[in-house]
Amino acid sequence: MPxxxxxxxxxxxxxxxxxxxxxxxxxxxxxATRYGYHPIETPLFEQTAVFxxxxxxxxxxxxxxxxxxxxxxEESESWTLRPEPTAGIVRAYVQHGMQTLPQPVKLTMTGxxxxxDRPQAGRYRQFWQFDVEAxxxxxxxxxxxxxxxxxxxxxxxxxxxxxxxxxxxxxxxxRPAYIAELVRYYRRHAASLPPTELDxxxxxxxxxxxxxxxxxxxxxxxxxxxxxxxxxxCAAHFESMKAHLAALGVPYRxxxxxxxxxxxxxxxxxxFYVAGRExxxxxxxxxGRYDGLVALLGGKPTPGIGFGLGLDRVMLVLAEQGGxxxxxxxxxxxxxxxxxxxxxxxxxxxxxxxxxxxxxxxxELGRRKLGRQLEAAGRDGAHFAxxxxxxxxxxxxxxxxxxAGTQRTVAVGDLARELARAEASHRHG
RNA sequence: GUGGCCUUAGCUCAAUCGGCAGAGCACUGGAUUGUGGCUCCAGAGGUUACGGGUUCGAGACCCGUAGGCCACCCCA
Numbered sequence: 001m002p003x004x005x006x007x008x009x010x011x012x013x014x015x016x017x018x019x020x021x022x023x024x025x026x027x028x029x030x031x032a033t034r035y036g037y038h039p040i041e042t043p044l045f046e047q048t049a050v051f052x053x054x055x056x057x058x059x060x061x062x063x064x065x066x067x068x069x070x071x072x073x074e075e076s077e078s079w080t081l082r083p084e085p086t087a088g089i090v091r092a093y094v095q096h097g098m099q100t101l102p103q104p105v106k107l108t109m110t111g112x113x114x115x116x117d118r119p120q121a122g123r124y125r126q127f128w129q130f131d132v133e134a135x136x137x138x139x140x141x142x143x144x145x146x147x148x149x150x151x152x153x154x155x156x157x158x159x160x161x162x163x164x165x166x167x168x169x170x171x172x173x174x175r176p177a178y179i180a181e182l183v184r185y186y187r188r189h190a191a192s193l194p195p196t197e198l199d200x201x202x203x204x205x206x207x208x209x210x211x212x213x214x215x216x217x218x219x220x221x222x223x224x225x226x227x228x229x230x231x232x233x234c235a236a237h238f239e240s241m242k243a244h245l246a247a248l249g250v251p252y253r254x255x256x257x258x259x260x261x262x263x264x265x266x267x268x269x270x271x272f273y274v275a276g277r278e279x280x281x282x283x284x285x286x287x288g289r290y291d292g293l294v295a296l297l298g299g300k301p302t303p304g305i306g307f308g309l310g311l312d313r314v315m316l317v318l319a320e321q322g323g324x325x326x327x328x329x330x331x332x333x334x335x336x337x338x339x340x341x342x343x344x345x346x347x348x349x350x351x352x353x354x355x356x357x358x359x360x361x362x363x364e365l366g367r368r369k370l371g372r373q374l375e376a377a378g379r380d381g382a383h384f385a386x387x388x389x390x391x392x393x394x395x396x397x398x399x400x401x402x403x404a405g406t407q408r409t410v411a412v413g414d415l416a417r418e419l420a421r422a423e424a425s426h427r428h429g
Numbered sequence: 430g431u432g433g434c435c436u437u438a439g440c441u442c443a444a445u446c447g448g449c450a451g452a453g454c455a456c457u458g459g460a461u462u463g464u465g466g467c468u469c470c471a472g473a474g475g476u477u478a479c480g481g482g483u484u485c486g487a488g489a490c491c492c493g494u495a496g497g498c499c500a501c502c503c504c505a
Contacts, residue, residue, distance in 0.1 A: 310505030
């Protein structure tokens with residue numbers, strides 16, 4: 001019964017979890033660099049209007065999941081913890097005049113996002129995303145390149161069975177007419193619509209296509225498809241994007257029901273999905289094109305595309321698939337131990353010298369007897385124990401090879417060199 | 430935001446019909462004083478999530494709260 005615990009929907013990443021987490025961060029950073037993306041950090045919170053205007057007022061994220069900060073005074077502005085990275089990055093793009101840079105501007109950011117919804121495994125109020133955004137390139141080739149990048153991320157971190165779902169949701173030229181037709185279609189069948197679906201029809205008709213209600217299956221299968229109602233420009237974009245994906249060897253599936261939850265998306269929408277696992281948190285990441293967003297946030301009309309990949313869900317799936325989750329934090333190369341409980345000064349001196357030489361060294365500062373110290377060193381995963389004893393008066397210590405069980409006397413001045421040499425011989429043979 | 434299941438030591442779990450809260454792992458100490466992994470011994474660790482109720486008596490039954498999980502909503 002701890003007095004305090006992590007807030008609902010948040011969790012502590014303990015050192016053992018961090019081994020996997022670090023690997024994800026390194027892979028993300030390395031991949032983004034290889035593809036020409038530059039790191040950016042935006043604040044964890046923004047003016048609420050950035051999200052309301054950018055994401056859309058009638059989305060679930062804005063209507064019920066915003067993590068609003070309590071105003072400090074009556075007059076103070078409304079701040080909200082970021083629920084997704086794109087709006088903030090686009091705000092920065094506009095604020096710093098990045099339209100004057102060579103286009104596209106390719107940015108990457110990995111960090112925590114916040115949504116105030118009901119927690120479940122793989123769904124947290126604070127969760128981590130690896131995000132990339134390419135702003136200023138209207139062409140379908142960059143869409144394919146970015147999807148391929150996401151696909152490669154999962155491959156490199158070792159997630160099996162990731163499916164790529166793609167769709168086109170049109171643009172301002174063709175989507176309104178399609179939605180009107182969709183509404184007409186469902187209204188004709190209003191009698192067979194469940195009440196909740198009727199309600200969604202009025203709010204956001206595209207969402208009906210996504211319904212998991214079995215009663216909707218036949219109706220949705222026969223519903224007009226957005227991809228049959230794209231304007232010529234959107235249709236050409238979609239075809240070219242798919243051709244590029246195929247040429248890059250990325251396996252994908254067209255998912256006509258994939259509409260995504262944020263209003264700013266246009267044309268390309270995609271999701272990375274892992275099927276067949278326990279629990280419904282199967283969307284590992286997703287993204288799409290947002291050709292209207294820069295203008296919406298006050299910039300001149302500029303196209304953009306990006307994705308966000310959920311690192312928490314990747315860790316979850318890796319653990320389920322039996323990969324990665326195993327991993328103790330890296331232990332020290334050597335532990336400095338001593339026979340005399342009072343010799344902590346000597347232990348620290350030796351350890352400090354070895355650390356200055358660049359070695360990973362833990363000093364045993366407790367009062368445990370030597371046998372226990374060696375036992376702890378072994379469990380730590382240390383390869384060597386440096387044992388301080390009476391020989392120290394003659395400038396010498398014992399170096400015990402904990403893996404081989406051998407031991408030799410070494411002059412203190414030669415310690416760093418000797419440890420490095422012995423470690424090298426472990427590796428080579 | 431809606432509905433359901435769950436909560437006993439740091440972790441994984443026992444505790445018969447309502448009758449003295451336990452084990453394994455982990456942790457700490459010891460096995461004739463400076464040598465680990467194995468073994469043996471011992472110790473520490475609990476308001477049985479929290480608050481109320483029923484009862485001679487509650488870990489167990491009832492109500493509420495919190496947290497976790499599952500399904501929705503939606504998404505990462």
